[in-house]
Amino acid sequence: MKKNIIKSIVLFLAVTSLTSCLKDDSLVLDPAKGVNVIEFANPGQINVIGSIYPLYVQSYAVVPEVNRTITVSYSGPQSEAPEDITVNIAVAPNSVITEYNTNQNEAYELMPTSNYTMTTTSVVIKKGTSKASFNILFKPTSFDLGKALVLPLRITSVSSGTISGNFNTILLNVGAKNRIDGLYSYKTSATTSLVPNADDKDVPLVTSGANTVKTNLLNTYANIMVYSIDPVTNKVTVVSGLGTPVTDPVSNYNPTTKVMFVKWTSGTRSFEETFTYTGVR
Structure with missing residues (x-):
């Protein structure tokens, strides 16, 4: 008899606890409380998975000008941006390349400004969309083919949301191909x-x-x-x-x-x- 009473008490406490949990609004996922994250979309295959910064390699024929599209993206509790989001982009400092070289035992160098033209430093992810793009015009005929050149890009600020911790900075290793490549x-x-x-x-x-x-x-x-x-x-x-x-x-x-x-x-x-x-x- 005593055992049955104890079992009943345990069952009652378990049911009471479950009911309490189900009524606890803090355990219900609220999309409105999610975080909107802004980051660079992958422009290609990451060269080394797990590196301190994602680096992407691209080579072009030796021509006067090549247009490359770079995309920033929104992700969050809603599938599309709930409002217009302005994203500001800049060339990251040379210290970023130094960090990568130390981390991966490489010898990349900052690409000279004469090798490229950024068409803009600000884009808008429109409400109801999830991406926005801008172009960089590279000038392969001006590349020093004997150097491993990198253009580091960074999202510096956004009008809404949070800048990604993993993909706020990317490195573009851009080179020219000679005739044998x-x-x-x-x-x-x-x-x-x-x-x-x-x-x-x-x-x-x-x-x-x-x-x-x-x-x-x-x-x-x-x-x-x-x-x-x-x-x-x-x-x-x-x-x-x-x-x-x-x-x-x-x-x-x-x-x-x-x-x-x-x-x-x-x-x-x-x-x-x-x-x-x-x-x-």
């Missing part, structure tokens, strides 16, 4: 040292200078290889990457077929590589 199929000869008969697809040759490209051949030498192509003769020279490379004079780039053949040695090891262009990077 692209994706290539990659093959080595049967007599090549280390990895003979290699056969890889979509190997990137990335612009590192006006007439040089680099690639990270992790599947072959685990080294970053740098190749220089003479703009007049199209002769290829292995600049660096594995020991002290010595390039055979037969090494060349064919601008018609877009095939680069490289024969070289490093110490007692010999290499024959063929890069065949497959598409843009």
Whole structure:
């Protein structure tokens, strides 16, 4: 009998507690109490997930001017902005790049103002919408192809809502592509040292200078290889990457077929590589 009384008391307290909770307005989600967040929308794939700032890489052909669209977005308890929201944007200080370089062990440099034009520093996310965009005009012909240039952007203020803590600042690593830049199929000869008969697809040759490209051949030498192509003769020279490379004079780039053949040695090891262009990077 005593046990039944105790069980009844426990059940009563549990029901009373549940009823109290259901009546407690503080546990009911109120959309009006949510937070409106303003941030940069992703303009592409983040280069390194989890980095101190999101950095996006984009390369363009060497042309006088390229237009790139950057978007800011609203998110909140309502699917669309409840009012017009003015968003002010500015070029972030160079210290942002320094922080990123320290965090990721990189050597990016601030892009000179002569390399770009911001069409505006303020946009409005209209009531009933969730995004607003502006354009940046980049000038690839004025880029220093030997440098890794970054344009850091920051949302400085908004007329309503809260500026995102994670995407209030973004870094745009913008570069120009030289004539060799692209994706290539990659093959080595049967007599090549280390990895003979290699056969890889979509190997990137990335612009590192006006007439040089680099690639990270992790599947072959685990080294970053740098190749220089003479703009007049199209002769290829292995600049660096594995020991002290010595390039055979037969090494060349064919601008018609877009095939680069490289024969070289490093110490007692010999290499024959063929890069065949497959598409843009």
